[in-house]
Amino acid sequence: MASVAVLVALATGCRNDAAPAWGYPELGATLGSLSRALEEGCAGSAPASCADGLDRLDALAERAFAEVLDHRLLDDAYVEARNEVDRARELRLAAAAQARSRRDPHDLLLGRAVAAERLAYRHLLAALERVRTAPPPGDGTEPV
Numbered sequence: 001m002a003s004v005a006v007l008v009a010l011a012t013g014c015r016n017d018a019a020p021a022w023g024y025p026e027l028g029a030t031l032g033s034l035s036r037a038l039e040e041g042c043a044g045s046a047p048a049s050c051a052d053g054l055d056r057l058d059a060l061a062e063r064a065f066a067e068v069l070d071h072r073l074l075d076d077a078y079v080e081a082r083n084e085v086d087r088a089r090e091l092r093l094a095a096a097a098q099a100r101s102r103r104d105p106h107d108l109l110l111g112r113a114v115a116a117e118r119l120a121y122r123h124l125l126a127a128l129e130r131v132r133t134a135p136p137p138g139d140g141t142e143p144v
Contacts, residue, residue, distance in 0.1 A: 027067040027132050031125060034060040038121050047114045048105035051096050054089070054117050061085065061121075064128055073131045081120070081127035088117035 037060060041053025065082070068074055092113040099107035 024067065024071055024073075024132050027064060027071070027073075027128070030060060030064045030067060031128055031132065034064060034121075034128075035125055038118065038125070042114070042118060046105045047107065047111040048096065048099060050114050050118075051092060051110065054092065054114065054121075057121060058089075061124065068128070068131060073134075075127075075131055078124075078127045078131050081124040084120040085117065085124050088113070088120040092117045 034057065037053070037057055041056065042050035045053075061082075068078065092110070095107065095110040095113035099105065099110040104110075
């Protein structure tokens, strides 16, 4: 009877954590850092100073990308989200240059570009979380 109980526990899993076995803890930590940096970098600041905070997010996004590649988790949704961040960054950099030339740290176009880049980072975070929590192929969850 004890051996049956052990087999059932092994088959169903007896862990209490919410993360799957393949949960990629390094990627999870990077996503947490990226999320915190995104929220803290623009809290109540002018678009020009928020733009500086967005520039620092790129290092965390690159680290997440390296981890995605290390674990072979790349998918179309992540690639599209990363491209969206790159496009939004280009628009923000152009808007920031215009705002600097006008010496207006509260420029409306810069504010919109910063908001668009922050939204793109949120989409990137969502795509990374989906990639991180999706079961890897061939892990036994496929129908028989």
